[in-house]
Amino acid sequence: MLATPGTLPPPAQDHRWAYETKQDGQRVMVYLPGDGTVLLRARSGEDITAAYPELAPLGTALGSTPAVLDGEVLALDEQGRADFQLLQGRMGLAHSPVLAARRAGQVPVHLVLFDVPFLGDSLLRTPYARRRTALEALGLDGPHWSVPGAMVGHGAEALRTTREHGLEGLVCKRLDSAYEPGVRSRAWIKIRNQRSADVIVGGWLPGKGRLSGLPGAVLLGQRGGGRLRYAGRVGTGWSEAERGELAAMLGELASDRCPFEPAPRIAEAHWVLPRLVGEVGYSTRTRAGLLRQPTWLRLRPDLTPEESAADVPEDTGRDGR
Incomplete structure (x- = not known):
């Protein structure tokens, strides 16, 4: 399920929405068949499990209960914020397990989980609020995965907080919305801080x-x-x-x-x-x-090159996308 770019819901509708931090990583669907294994698929459908060996233990987290989880793989900087540039060094290694294992020791990833479309049975038609409660009840708090919080109501405050902390943005999710695989839905609204x-x-x-x-x-x-x-x-x-x-x-x-x-x-x-x-x-x-x-x-014809922008920092890292 994909989010549609937009703005905050009207204040009168605020209480009908949940707000999650927009993450800057690689979107994944996590398949847990209940036999101790895990399968990760990118948005393209590609099997990327081998690129992230540190997530393999997640296969046993729910015992024999089969589940499908929706989330995002992140690489975190020293301040604990998602850094897509760091993640780039981990992506695309699904066919190079030896290199993937080496990179995992250098730049470990963290998987944030924000939805559960399947838990023993399909939850596609179950409202977001109930899916979210079910997800939180699973206790998925491991060394390389977690379930970040979601705030119901207070959208303006949530958006302001992401801006103050230099985060990518906010995703607004309607509490009564079903899970629509492959659909860019108006029930999920993404707001990117620019x-x-x-x-x-x-x-x-x-x-x-x-x-x-x-x-x-x-x-x-x-x-x-x-x-x-x-x-x-x-x-x-x-x-x-x-x-x-x-x-x-x-x-x-x-x-x-x-x-x-x-x-x-x-x-x-x-x-x-x-x-x-x-x-x-x-x-x-x-x-x-x-x-x-x-x-x-x-x-900006009102500015000369000498008057433009304050100095930017010296180059302290590698190039990014």
Whole structure:
């Protein structure tokens, strides 16, 4: 069951919804047949069990009771917050069990469980509130898995708390909702906390297909350590007409020199003089300082490059997505 992007329910409906922290990890369905084994499947349906050997003991957690659990695999940073960049080093290893076991010792994962569509029998038509009670009663609190809390009502407070703690967002779930496999339902609403930043355009990548002849993405920079540091790329947020206007501005600023220090290795990059300032929305930063999931918001003609954004931290980690 998938959540639909949206906003908080109206205050008059608040008491009819539960609120869970939106996690930044890999969504999984967990199959416990009751014979001591466990099977993990990604959203694609792929068997990814071998990628996470530390979750194997979960197979015995419910004894002989067969169950299907819905959850998310996370890698946690030093503050106990989900870090997708850390998780990337654990994903895609289902066919490399030896490497997966080695990585498990370096970056152990944690599985958070938030639903139970099957428990000895189908619970698909059972309301969320009753499924949640059944899930919590299972006592699934292990070394690498847990059932985080859910708050009924107080949605505005829950959302504010996720923002204050730098978390990805909130998932709102209607208490009377059934479990709809494979459906992006309005009974589950996801709200992603979005931050914004001023950025300096230092280059662009050509578009493909219907965007041929237009910028497919622009390359972003922010000042840090007295230089313009590469901060990622953004390819969404413009209409076709706005892309055309942007193409004209970038053409006037064409340069043979990369303005970023250090220069990123980006095939097909066209560099420009770093004079255009824009504002982007993004979810969080990687440890290398790159913006995750950026979306173009607007040009900032009111700002010069020297006036834009406060310095970003020096590079202290590896690159992320």
